[in-house]
Amino acid sequence: NAGVTQTPKFQVLKTGQSMTLQCAQDMNHNSMYWYRQDPGMGLRLIYYSASEGTTDKGEVPNGYNVSRLNKREFSLRLESAAPSQTSVYFCASSEQRGPNQFFGPGTRLTVL
Amino acid sequence: DAKTTQPPSMDCAEGRAANLPCNHSTISGNEYVYWYRQIHSQGPQYIIHGLKNNETNEMASLIITEDRKSSTLILPHATLRDTAVYYCIVRSPVAGSYQLTFGKGTKLSVIP
Numbered sequence: 457n458a459g460v461t462q463t464p465k466f467q468v469l470k471t472g473q474s475m476t477l478q479c480a481q482d483m484n485h486n487s488m489y490w491y492r493q494d495p496g497m498g499l500r501l502i503y504y505s506a507s508e509g510t511t512d513k514g515e516v517p518n519g520y521n522v523s524r525l526n527k528r529e530f531s532l533r534l535e536s537a538a539p540s541q542t543s544v545y546f547c548a549s550s551e552q553r554g555p556n557q558f559f560g561p562g563t564r565l566t567v568l
Numbered sequence: 569d570a571k572t573t574q575p576p577s578m579d580c581a582e583g584r585a586a587n588l589p590c591n592h593s594t595i596s597g598n599e600y601v602y603w604y605r606q607i608h609s610q611g612p613q614y615i616i617h618g619l620k621n622n623e624t625n626e627m628a629s630l631i632i633t634e635d636r637k638s639s640t641l642i643l644p645h646a647t648l649r650d651t652a653v654y655y656c657i658v659r660s661p662v663a664g665s666y667q668l669t670f671g672k673g674t675k676l677s678v679i680p
Contacts, residue, residue: 559612562609
């Protein structure tokens with residue numbers, strides 16, 4: 457099993473450009489999450505999807521949109537990137553009532 | 569979710585037990601204590617969780633005080649690979665899914 461995979465691993469954008477971060481899990485988990493981590497900080501939840509077909513805002517949703525494409529895939533879209541969105545983005549998944557979340561390797565995004 | 573307080577950093581000699589404290593004095597009755605760690609540049613990794621009883625697994629032990637206001641994560645024989653940031657998280661279920669609130673954690677350095 458690959459667990460949680462994320463693409464791309466690295467990305468550089470110019471201010472105003474758009475892009476979609478992809479996440480997929482092969483553990484048949486119901487719930488999926490997107491976090492961001494700024495230097496020296498803990499992770500902050502952007503959006504989550506408790507189950508296929510549902511999405512909810514987390515702590516820092518502004519400037520982002522998400523799509524739960526199917527049970528396996530959960531994408532994060534930046535419509536108009538800003539330098540403040542420079543960060544490392546982590547996707548995670550869990551069983552809906554499971555005790556732990558499994559994280560992907562992260563996408564390192566720089567917005568110039 | 570209840571707030572947690574952890575020391576920003578700790579050192580531990582290789583082969584010795586690492587004891588990482590966490591204060592969660594405002595924890596409520598249905599909130600669990602979770603521990604995750606993040607090795608440099610990787611996604612966080614679940615370690616252990618508990619409600620009120622002490623717990624042990626192949627990675628660590630979790631000791632929760634009787635009043636549940638604090639806990640200690642114990643790595644019995646620390647190795648260099650245990651060097652990481654350790655996060656103590658108190659969590660209650662929200663809307664059928666499980667959001668985790670990550671603080672700044674404790675940076676554990678295992679010294680040869």
